[in-house]
Amino acid sequence: xxxxxxxxxxxxxxxxxxxxxxxxxxxxxxxxxxxxxxxxxxxxxxxxxxxxxxxxxxxxxxxxxxxxxxxxxxxxxxxxxxxxxxxxxxxxxxxxxxxxxxxxxxxxxxxxxxxxxxxxxxxxxxxxxxxxxxxxxxxxxxxxxxxxxxxxxxxxxxxxxxxxxxxxxxxxxxxxxxxxxxxxxxxxxxxxxxxxxxxxxxxxxxxxxxxxxxxxxxxxxxxxxxxxxxxxxxxxxxxxxxxxxxxxxxxxxxxxxxxxxxxxxxxxxxxxxxxxxxxxxxxxxxxxxxxxxxxxxxxxxxxxxxxxxxxxxxxxxxxxxxxxxxxxxxxxxxxxxx
Amino acid sequence: xxxxxxxxxxxxxxxxxxxxxxxxxxxxxxxxxxxxxxxxxxxxxxxxxxxxxxxxxxxxxxxxxxxxxxxxxxxxxxxxxxxxxxxxxxxxxxxxxxxxxxxxxxxxxxxxxxxxxxxxxxxxxxxxxxxxxxxxxxxxxxxxxxxxxxxxxxxxxxxxxxxxxxxxxxxxxxxxxxxxxxxxxxxxxxxxxxxxxxxxxxxxxxxxxxxxxxxxxxxxxxxxxxxxxxxxxxxxxxxxxxxxxxxxxxxxxxxxxxxxxxxxxxxxxxxxxxxxxxxxxxxxxxxxxxxxxxxxxxxxxxxxxxxxxxxxxxxxxxxxxxxxxxxxxxxxxxxxxxxxxxxxxxxxxxxxxxxxxxxxxxxxxxxxxxxxxxxxxxxxxxxxxxxxxxxxxxxxxxxxxxxxxxxxxxxxxxxxxxxxxxxxxxxxxxxxxxxxxxxxxxxxxxxxxxxxxxxxxxxxxxxxxxxxxxxxxxxxxxxxxxxxxxxxxxxxxxxxxxxxxxxxxxxxxxxxxxxxxxxxxxxxxxxxxxxxxxxxxxxxxxxxxxxxxxxxxxxxxxxxxxxxxxxxxxxxxxxxxxxxxxxxxxxxxxxxxxxxxxxxxxxxxxxxxxxxxxxxxxxxxxxxxxxxxxxxxxxxxxxxx
Numbered sequence: 001x002x003x004x005x006x007x008x009x010x011x012x013x014x015x016x017x018x019x020x021x022x023x024x025x026x027x028x029x030x031x032x033x034x035x036x037x038x039x040x041x042x043x044x045x046x047x048x049x050x051x052x053x054x055x056x057x058x059x060x061x062x063x064x065x066x067x068x069x070x071x072x073x074x075x076x077x078x079x080x081x082x083x084x085x086x087x088x089x090x091x092x093x094x095x096x097x098x099x100x101x102x103x104x105x106x107x108x109x110x111x112x113x114x115x116x117x118x119x120x121x122x123x124x125x126x127x128x129x130x131x132x133x134x135x136x137x138x139x140x141x142x143x144x145x146x147x148x149x150x151x152x153x154x155x156x157x158x159x160x161x162x163x164x165x166x167x168x169x170x171x172x173x174x175x176x177x178x179x180x181x182x183x184x185x186x187x188x189x190x191x192x193x194x195x196x197x198x199x200x201x202x203x204x205x206x207x208x209x210x211x212x213x214x215x216x217x218x219x220x221x222x223x224x225x226x227x228x229x230x231x232x233x234x235x236x237x238x239x240x241x242x243x244x245x246x247x248x249x250x251x252x253x254x255x256x257x258x259x260x261x262x263x264x265x266x267x268x269x270x271x272x273x274x275x276x277x278x279x280x281x282x283x284x285x286x287x288x289x290x291x292x293x294x295x296x297x298x299x300x301x302x303x304x305x306x307x308x309x310x311x312x313x314x315x316x317x318x319x320x321x322x323x324x325x326x327x328x329x330x331x332x333x334x335x336x337x338x
Numbered sequence: 339x340x341x342x343x344x345x346x347x348x349x350x351x352x353x354x355x356x357x358x359x360x361x362x363x364x365x366x367x368x369x370x371x372x373x374x375x376x377x378x379x380x381x382x383x384x385x386x387x388x389x390x391x392x393x394x395x396x397x398x399x400x401x402x403x404x405x406x407x408x409x410x411x412x413x414x415x416x417x418x419x420x421x422x423x424x425x426x427x428x429x430x431x432x433x434x435x436x437x438x439x440x441x442x443x444x445x446x447x448x449x450x451x452x453x454x455x456x457x458x459x460x461x462x463x464x465x466x467x468x469x470x471x472x473x474x475x476x477x478x479x480x481x482x483x484x485x486x487x488x489x490x491x492x493x494x495x496x497x498x499x500x501x502x503x504x505x506x507x508x509x510x511x512x513x514x515x516x517x518x519x520x521x522x523x524x525x526x527x528x529x530x531x532x533x534x535x536x537x538x539x540x541x542x543x544x545x546x547x548x549x550x551x552x553x554x555x556x557x558x559x560x561x562x563x564x565x566x567x568x569x570x571x572x573x574x575x576x577x578x579x580x581x582x583x584x585x586x587x588x589x590x591x592x593x594x595x596x597x598x599x600x601x602x603x604x605x606x607x608x609x610x611x612x613x614x615x616x617x618x619x620x621x622x623x624x625x626x627x628x629x630x631x632x633x634x635x636x637x638x639x640x641x642x643x644x645x646x647x648x649x650x651x652x653x654x655x656x657x658x659x660x661x662x663x664x665x666x667x668x669x670x671x672x673x674x675x676x677x678x679x680x681x682x683x684x685x686x687x688x689x690x691x692x693x694x695x696x697x698x699x700x701x702x703x704x705x706x707x708x709x710x711x712x713x714x715x716x717x718x719x720x721x722x723x724x725x726x727x728x729x730x731x732x733x734x735x736x737x738x739x740x741x742x743x744x745x746x747x748x749x750x751x752x753x754x755x756x757x758x759x760x761x762x763x764x765x766x767x768x769x770x771x772x773x774x775x776x777x778x779x780x781x782x783x784x785x786x787x788x789x790x791x792x793x794x795x796x797x798x799x800x801x802x803x804x805x806x807x808x809x810x811x812x813x814x815x816x817x818x819x820x821x822x823x824x825x826x827x828x829x830x831x832x833x834x835x836x837x838x839x840x841x842x843x844x845x846x847x848x849x850x851x852x853x854x855x856x857x858x859x860x861x862x863x864x865x866x867x868x869x870x871x872x873x874x875x876x877x878x879x880x881x882x883x884x885x886x887x888x889x890x891x892x893x894x895x896x897x898x899x900x901x902x903x904x905x906x907x908x909x910x911x912x913x914x915x916x917x918x919x920x921x922x923x924x925x926x927x928x929x930x931x932x933x934x935x936x937x938x939x940x941x942x943x944x945x946x947x948x949x950x951x952x953x954x955x956x957x958x959x960x961x962x963x964x965x966x967x968x969x970x971x972x973x974x975x976x977x978x979x
Binding site for chain 2: 118301
């Protein structure tokens with residue numbers, strides 16, 4: 001693979017970026033939609049990290065959450081339902097110099113795109129994925145989603161959802177090569193920012209689930225958690241997230257959790273009451289697919305020519321049979337170095 | 339009653355060789371010959387056949403080899419359905435297809451041979467060289483089956499030679515089952531008067547990754563087979579060859595595709611395993627990294643296509659290689675690439691369909707899916723390779739078109755090309771095949787991501803990393819700024835410009851050459867792997883004074899200029915294809931409900947010419963003799979009418 005451009009370009013001057021540098025068109029999400037909280041946190045992160053907008057790509061699928069790239073003033077790719085991850089992987093493999101984010105909803109990720117989700121965890125490519133989990137299909141108007149609570153009455157389950165909800169955290173933590181799992185809720189902006197920031201800084205596939213309210217179709221679902229701070233379990237650790245005093249004053253139910261402990265992480269992940277918020281798991285030691293596939297040499301025309309000629313030699317019938325394939329290879333090599 | 343040959347008692351190799359030297363058998367000169375070598379799978383008939391073809395090619399003969407593949411990986415031994423091997427057609431000049439019936443068949447047991455007999459692949463009176471060990475097999479049922487088959491074949495007029503392969507190989511190799519193939523190779527070299535020196539080189543090349551003693555054992559088997567045939571068989575052929583002056587490449591279509599990917603400078607191939615496309619990816623996986631490329635085996639067909647789209651979007655044109663069912667799965671993402679104007683090369687090595695169909699058999703059933711697949715108006719370029727050489731160059735051309743027009747280019751091959759070998763001139767590498775480095779220059783102020791040229795529809799593409807080019811691509815309807823736009827004006831404008839690109843490409847294409855005279859009684863139009871069979875039949879008919887010509891389309895979408903005019907210079911036009919067309923003579927079929935084969939339908943619709951068609955979907959390559967018969971009847975009917 002060719003040399004990443006980041007390694008051959010020097011920053012000649014310091015750039016200063018403002019929030020407006022990352023703000024695309026005006027969001028068209030409903031008032032009170034959790035997507036707004038995620039957008040605000042991400043734009044803040046870009047500014048704080050002083051990221052160059054042209055070096056960022058936000059990839060999404062289809063759904064309310066997947067409108068996300070339109071509201072960023074960066075590169076974006078709003079693709080087809082469920083396929084944001086493989087598109088993002090193609091981008092990252094061909095351009096490791098770009099910061100790649102994936103914004104996806106519970107239908108996009110956990111239903112139609114579930115296969116890609118599992119395999120994205122295995123590839124562990126260096127990108128941040130935010131699962132905007134509002135537990136319902138919103139764009140298509142209130143159908144049951146894989147993360148909808150059992151019994152939810154929706155347009156396709158008027159007598160209540162038949163199945164237990166899928167837990168995206170335990171699923172992710174169950175896949176080989178998992179390297180980063182975090183969770184936050186849209187109504188605690190500080191936590192949303194903290195986990196997305198930690199995800200951005202993690203080298204590998206960072207899976208962030210943001211539990212969010214759908215004011216249109218499920219306005220009451222998380223009300224008990226909103227009214228009772230003790231139903232939220234703040235995960236803290238010196239290797240995890242530290243919260244402000246003002247936050248911990250309200251959310252008193254905290255627990256020290258070492259993000260390197262996957263067994264404990266799986267246990268914590270399986271509860272929703274109290275609902276864990278913070279980093280559940282982090283392992284910086286998992287190799288990234290793009291690093292495993294990166295070639296050692298600079299890709300030049302001479303290299304391609306030499307490689308092709310060597311292959312052609314294998315299959316060549318020379319007019320003079322005394323000329324051996326090796327002679328051809330030597331000739332090709334000579335040509336390549338001309 | 340066929341003639342049989344009782345094998346001579348065992349004798350020393352030296353003695354046999356001496357005898358072979360002493361008597362130089364006269365060889366009958368042939369213009370061409372079709373040979374098949376068939377065995378249970380795992381017995382090496384394919385390797386034997388490929389080596390035989392390569393040696394003949396090195397002699398300067400024209401060859402076309404066809405793999406005979408059972409559908410299962412380990413079919414039961416000695417079964418009719420288990421025939422595995424190779425067909426090799428050798429000729430004095432260029433050979434363009436696998437030919438009609440077999441002249442010489444070598445079979446490792448009588449059951450696999452029966453598979454070929456039942457399929458009607460053997461010419462009447464064909465010479466059969468049959469492993470004789472089964473006659474005295476300890477299992478009486480096997481021995482009886484052998485004897486019965488043998489008697490039947492002889493009664494049916496085949497010339498059966500019983501060959502003691504097992505007995506002759508035993509002294510030379512521990513497991514004769516694994517060595518017979520090189521013995522047979524030696525036999526064939528003797529029968530066809532091929533240069534044993536070249537054969538030895540070929541054996542060394544074939545086993546280059548193996549230990550020395552393996553190479554030696556196989557060389558010994560080769561020599562033994564040659565001496566045995568020289569001493570024991572009563573026939574010998576010679577097919578005069580003109581050695582090529584330029585170096586030739588001998589590969590199958592899938593390897594040629596992979597070499598094309600290498601030569602095109604593409605850097606990423608995203609794929610998912612599927613027959614019969616996978617062997618291209620196997621070979622590419624072995625060699626692509628040496629030129630800095632990556633083969634990514636995705637979790638499924640959709641992911642493979644999406645991965646390629648992502649890579650292409652980010653600046654490195656990618657290819658995804660698949661077959662029919664995989665192509666169906668990719669359709670939605672292909673539509674996304676069309677909508678977002680991302681260059682992408684999609685290779686579809688067609689197989690029998692619909693559904694799982696016939697994975698190892700050929701068909702040209704995906705033309706309309708390639709052209710019209712994906713919902714909505716999704717114009718893409720569709721090319722079809724018609725020779726092995728074409729498989730190589732089509733990929734290079736496809737990549738260039740994809741990047742020039744920001745379009746999806748579908749390259750159609752099929753399982754006949756995928757597994758057939760035919761020599762072609764060694765390509766001379768051209769640096770212009772490669773793409774320039776990824777553009778990371780700043781986008782000028784005021785430029786828009788879809789600044790469609792009003793005439794050609796082409797817009798400059800912004801690549802992530804380019805300052806000032808930030809925008810969000812979307813599969814939704816969009817305007818020139820790439821903003822979501824549902825208004826009537828913008829939607830129609832975007833569709834118009836995406837469509838115009840096909841016309842812009844069409845203006846650059848040359849009229850397809852006509853094989854034969856530019857006017858006459860009948861013009862046959864084809865596409866893809868049927869080319870060799872069509873041209874051979876046309877050539878034969880023209881030799882008989884018939885006014886028939888043919889034309890083979892490389893571009894199916896857009897169609898090159900000049901086709902219309904060419905068709906109108908002939909009294910009648912028809913296509914020969916390997917996709918379904920209703921038979922006009924079926925009771926319910928009439929002029930208003932007949933389904934035409936794919937290309938015929940397209941030509942009728944586009945040019946308002948009454949194009950007829952003939953097609954066959956047997957899974958087998960269409961034979962030149964079949965085309966000859968069809969065209970003869972058609973010409974006779976035309977003359978009568």
